[in-house]
Amino acid sequence: MVDVTEMSMIQQLIYYMGQNGAYVWSQFLRHFLISIYGVVFASIVGIPIGFWLARHAKMADWAIGAANVIQTIPSLAMLSILMLGLGVGADTVVMTVFLYSLLPILKNTYAGVRNVDHSLLDAGKGMGMTRWQLTYKVELPLALSVIMAGIRNALVVAIGITAIGTFIGAGGLGDIITRGVNATDGGSIILAGTIPTAFMAIISDLFLGWLEKKVDPSNRTKK
Amino acid sequence: MKRIKTLGKTLFFTFTTLLLSACALPGIGGQAGEESISIAGLASTEGQIMAFMVEGMVEHYMDVDAQVVNNLGTSSMAHQAMVNGDVNITGVKYTGTSLTGDLGRDPITDPELAYDTVVELFAEEHQQKWFPTYGFANTYAFMVTRELAEEHDLETISDLEPIAGELRAGVDNSWMEREGDGYRAFLDTYEFDFQRVTPMQIGLVYDALQAGEMDIVLGYSTDGRIASYDLVVLEDDRQLFPPYDASPLASYEVLEAYPQLESIFLKMENTITNEQMQELNFAADNNLIEPKVVATQFLEENNYFEDKEPFLESANNEGGDTNG
Numbered sequence: 376m377v378d379v380t381e382m383s384m385i386q387q388l389i390y391y392m393g394q395n396g397a398y399v400w401s402q403f404l405r406h407f408l409i410s411i412y413g414v415v416f417a418s419i420v421g422i423p424i425g426f427w428l429a430r431h432a433k434m435a436d437w438a439i440g441a442a443n444v445i446q447t448i449p450s451l452a453m454l455s456i457l458m459l460g461l462g463v464g465a466d467t468v469v470m471t472v473f474l475y476s477l478l479p480i481l482k483n484t485y486a487g488v489r490n491v492d493h494s495l496l497d498a499g500k501g502m503g504m505t506r507w508q509l510t511y512k513v514e515l516p517l518a519l520s521v522i523m524a525g526i527r528n529a530l531v532v533a534i535g536i537t538a539i540g541t542f543i544g545a546g547g548l549g550d551i552i553t554r555g556v557n558a559t560d561g562g563s564i565i566l567a568g569t570i571p572t573a574f575m576a577i578i579s580d581l582f583l584g585w586l587e588k589k590v591d592p593s594n595r596t597k598k
Numbered sequence: 599m600k601r602i603k604t605l606g607k608t609l610f611f612t613f614t615t616l617l618l619s620a621c622a623l624p625g626i627g628g629q630a631g632e633e634s635i636s637i638a639g640l641a642s643t644e645g646q647i648m649a650f651m652v653e654g655m656v657e658h659y660m661d662v663d664a665q666v667v668n669n670l671g672t673s674s675m676a677h678q679a680m681v682n683g684d685v686n687i688t689g690v691k692y693t694g695t696s697l698t699g700d701l702g703r704d705p706i707t708d709p710e711l712a713y714d715t716v717v718e719l720f721a722e723e724h725q726q727k728w729f730p731t732y733g734f735a736n737t738y739a740f741m742v743t744r745e746l747a748e749e750h751d752l753e754t755i756s757d758l759e760p761i762a763g764e765l766r767a768g769v770d771n772s773w774m775e776r777e778g779d780g781y782r783a784f785l786d787t788y789e790f791d792f793q794r795v796t797p798m799q800i801g802l803v804y805d806a807l808q809a810g811e812m813d814i815v816l817g818y819s820t821d822g823r824i825a826s827y828d829l830v831v832l833e834d835d836r837q838l839f840p841p842y843d844a845s846p847l848a849s850y851e852v853l854e855a856y857p858q859l860e861s862i863f864l865k866m867e868n869t870i871t872n873e874q875m876q877e878l879n880f881a882a883d884n885n886l887i888e889p890k891v892v893a894t895q896f897l898e899e900n901n902y903f904e905d906k907e908p909f910l911e912s913a914n915n916e917g918g919d920t921n922g
Contacts (some may be wrong), residue, residue, distance in 0.1 A: 379884065379885055379886050380884070390886060391886040394885075394886060394887050394888075394891060395886075395887060395888040395891050398890050398891055405626055408623070408624075408626050409626055412623055412626070447662065462679070462682055462683070462684035463667055463670065463679050463684045463685070464636070464665075464667055465623070465626040466623070469623065469626075492899055495636075500603060510726060539670070542669065542670050542685075544638075544639075544667035544668055544669055544679075545626075545831075546626075546668055547666075547668075550668055550669060551888075553641070553669060554646075554888075554889075557641065558883060559801060559884075563886065564886065565834075571890045
């Protein structure tokens, strides 16, 4: 049997990963899925509402204000409140991520659509486009990179929130971090939980940043 | 504009119905419903190991996906989750804790009476079935080093009486003031005192004993360090401490939906001794192995108790062990 107390923290970390690699990987996937589900649902709801708000500027202040209020609730409090209604488990965390993701997605969709040049819309109208065609062929492509920036923002926040989800039994990398905190000599376990979490946030941020540039129409016209 | 509105509306309703119906999202499982098996795991290492052990057994013998809801801080939080229906199995419950905590009754020191009482009360008050014990009990226990035990031939707490006046004792902070099984109750029951009693944090007592700063300490009987430091647990011969026999607990609802569960829990009766639990806890606490991995390794070493009654057919390897 290996004596782990003799090892340095880095050696312990490597040993830990060797012993529990499959477990860490499964928690990594779970963590990622919980975050993604919340953000995807928020996009499904938030993007259409954002478009609608862009056309009803009076409602916009009110709706974005409401989303802002949600954002000010501390995530641990939000998880606990939702736990009362939805019970413990991963679904409650997905719901929390959904609520926090609404604001950045809503706000960016609204701003993106509002900033579309009016002359372009008029040109489209002049070409005989219907309202639906204008939305889908002019506004959406032009606003897409701004919307993507909102989703990117939301996902990075979501990964952080999911880590707290461990307190209501959702699993994910937060489980590993709490175990490390509770263990007598858990420094290496904490690292084994935090490094993948940070890694996940950075990689998703880079990937979505790349995607954001890719869909930016001003990049396309240059080529 | 109207189309957008209706589109938004449709999507919103699809989404809410999706969430409200608590339908399982692929990959992360859903909340407990009538169709799913959710197992509560506690924040303690032992509570997690046992929850994963149940999960492993269920997935080995039944063709269903069980789900561990981990890190439920305390036994009473797990109880609340059971009552709310968020989970339908608890990996490990202790007679003493549940009797005074979940059920709010007075402590009972006779192990059999305590067991019968929790079985009856959980069935009556919560429609939950308390199964026979796994075989280990996580109770307060006095322990000494092997040298001291051999030198004075110590086996029970009463054996300490002649030498107690020279012993330095290290005990859990909260034990000093506890009613019923605390320090005062100890003095009444055993009628002797130590040279000096030092309250300290429970996690430190094992090391204090090992380092020779204490001669006798009060710790938890399944702690992994007992095995690794080769400590001797003294028998509580006058039954000062209430029993904390460990058992699984399941709701009648889930047992009805999955009748096989019953035989799985009966299979696990008396399969884990205190010493084995100490080793499992030690692997997780000191050897950096995750509770889930510890549980899986233990089940594999024991071949998922396939050779133990009641015999069940494994769901994973068809035509496997059928010689029962």
